[in-house]
Amino acid sequence: MLGEQVDRLTFLRGHHLTEVSTESSIITEVCCEDPKGATHPIQARTYIDGTYEGDLAAKAGVAYRVGRESSEEFGESLAGIHYMDWKRGEQIMTPDTGAASPAIQAYCARSIFTTDPEKRVPLRKPDTYEQHLPDLLPMIEEFATGRVKRRTLGTALPRKKFQLNGSIVQMTSLNCPGVSWTWPEAERYHRARLEKFHVNHAASYTWFLQNEPGVPDHVRALWKTAGLHRDEFAGNDHWPWQIYVRQGRRIEGRARVTQHSFITDPKTGKTPRVELPIALGEHSFDIHPCHDRRFAIDKWMEGVLWFPKKAEGPAQPGQIPWGALLPGTIDNLLVPVAMSSTHIAMSVLRMEPVWMTTGQIAGLAAAEAKEQSRRVAQLDPTPLPKKLNILTEPRA
Numbered sequence: 001m002l003g004e005q006v007d008r009l010t011f012l013r014g015h016h017l018t019e020v021s022t023e024s025s026i027i028t029e030v031c032c033e034d035p036k037g038a039t040h041p042i043q044a045r046t047y048i049d050g051t052y053e054g055d056l057a058a059k060a061g062v063a064y065r066v067g068r069e070s071s072e073e074f075g076e077s078l079a080g081i082h083y084m085d086w087k088r089g090e091q092i093m094t095p096d097t098g099a100a101s102p103a104i105q106a107y108c109a110r111s112i113f114t115t116d117p118e119k120r121v122p123l124r125k126p127d128t129y130e131q132h133l134p135d136l137l138p139m140i141e142e143f144a145t146g147r148v149k150r151r152t153l154g155t156a157l158p159r160k161k162f163q164l165n166g167s168i169v170q171m172t173s174l175n176c177p178g179v180s181w182t183w184p185e186a187e188r189y190h191r192a193r194l195e196k197f198h199v200n201h202a203a204s205y206t207w208f209l210q211n212e213p214g215v216p217d218h219v220r221a222l223w224k225t226a227g228l229h230r231d232e233f234a235g236n237d238h239w240p241w242q243i244y245v246r247q248g249r250r251i252e253g254r255a256r257v258t259q260h261s262f263i264t265d266p267k268t269g270k271t272p273r274v275e276l277p278i279a280l281g282e283h284s285f286d287i288h289p290c291h292d293r294r295f296a297i298d299k300w301m302e303g304v305l306w307f308p309k310k311a312e313g314p315a316q317p318g319q320i321p322w323g324a325l326l327p328g329t330i331d332n333l334l335v336p337v338a339m340s341s342t343h344i345a346m347s348v349l350r351m352e353p354v355w356m357t358t359g360q361i362a363g364l365a366a367a368e369a370k371e372q373s374r375r376v377a378q379l380d381p382t383p384l385p386k387k388l389n390i391l392t393e394p395r396a
Contacts, residue, residue: 015040016188020059025331026375027060046366046376047333050359053184053248054338062327062335063252066184068290068343071098076259076344078285078305083297086169086306089313092297103290104343105303106175107183108166109195109202110244112232113153116160120227121238125207132204138293139172140214147299151209151219153226161229164202166244168288168306171299174202177292184248198243246288247350253340255323257281262318262348270394277319277392278381279357281348284310305347315348317394322381325362331377332369334362360388 015032018039022028030042049056054064071079081099083092091097114120126132142148154164166175176198183194209215210223228238235241255274262281264271290303307313324340327333336358341349348354364384369376385392 012040017055017059020056020061022060022330025329027330027332030056045332046369048359048362048366049333049335050337050362051248052245052337054251054335055249057251057327057330057333057335057338058185058249060327060330060333062330062333064249064338065252065342066249067102067104068100070100073100074256074258074260074342076342078259078344079342081302082287082305083300083302084304084306085300086304086308089307092300094297101290102181103178103303104180104184105246105288105290105347106166106177107180107198107246108174108176108244109198109240110163110165110174111154111202111206111240112157112229112238113162113164113206113226114160114229115153115162115225116229119160119230121230122227123206123210123223124203125211126200126203128200129204129207132201133208135172135176135201135292136205136208136212139208140212142171143214143216143219149216151215151223153222161232162226166288168286168304169301171293171296171301172205174198174205175288176201177289177301177303180246183245195243199239202239247343247346249338250342250346251335251338251340252328253324253335254326254328255321255340257318257320257324257339257341257345257349259285259342259344261320261345262315264316271316271318274319274321276322276381278322278325278361278385278390279320279354280317280391280394281320281345281351281354282317282394283315283348283351283354284313285315285344285347286310286351287343287347305344318348319392319394320349320354320358325358326377331375334365334376336362357390361385361390364388 014035018033019031020027027047032040069079081096081101083094085092153162157163167173179197209219232238233241262271284307285305287303287305289301295302325334325336337355361384365376365379369379
């Protein structure tokens, strides 16, 4: 896709952001450290923070949020502490429903497995297996009572591959509720420790299903056919080299996306119009557990927000304003991932097709700012979506 432009790109693998210099309302320089410890300064007219965590924005002094807002702050009925019977699509009211919380949704080591004998790498029991057993042993009771009857290899892909994600509804899965809470603001060494924990949890989970005697025979038999894929993540023992960070920081921008952005007006049947729309958020509200099974109420995990029939859920396609990508205090920075939003709104925005769209807008905006010799915050974004054939009006 890049064609002849590819030679103009420089990809710095394994570099870590160390410092951001600002002057007045602009970033003047960014410094990164390479794998050998050398520092590399980078100067540009426009910077784009494409990280899950909003690391560049944070080091530039941009204000941000991490946890969950209370339902009162923006009048969001689903915000804060939240339990729901997702089978019925009904919120379960508790004394602390709607209270603000630092607990964010779980991450996981989203992994690839295969049943192809020629590509299969045997699963190994991790050294930390005993550490993860308390999270796994409750599955024995769930199998015994019939509450859980099977554990699949995940979503089937071509050539006998399977992609396994953390489950939004199962009480035990690849998800690690509670382990994600410090990730957004953690430095790289602590993140490396947390990442290793997630990978070890995934390895323990799969080994458990394959070998634990209390697991039903048909589940163990299925998992005995599976292993890691030889061609996937070959440089990382075939486990993913990056865990699934479902949300990180959320900047304080010049506009904010909230739950209301995706709720239709009963009178018009439409979601709210915004100033300078550049894309659409088009997904259901989708939040994985924020607390583990110990905080469940009648088997419903705290934090889960999910509608199995997504099109019938309350969230409908809504406009994303240009101002959500613009930090309130920096004029030459765009943040298309950790954009200005509430926790509830991020559950729609965090879907990859949305981030791909806002990322394209950011890239084109940076090019236009260079062409026009102006700061990106001074740009008129109105022509951008049309140039990329991006819809900004929800379909009727």
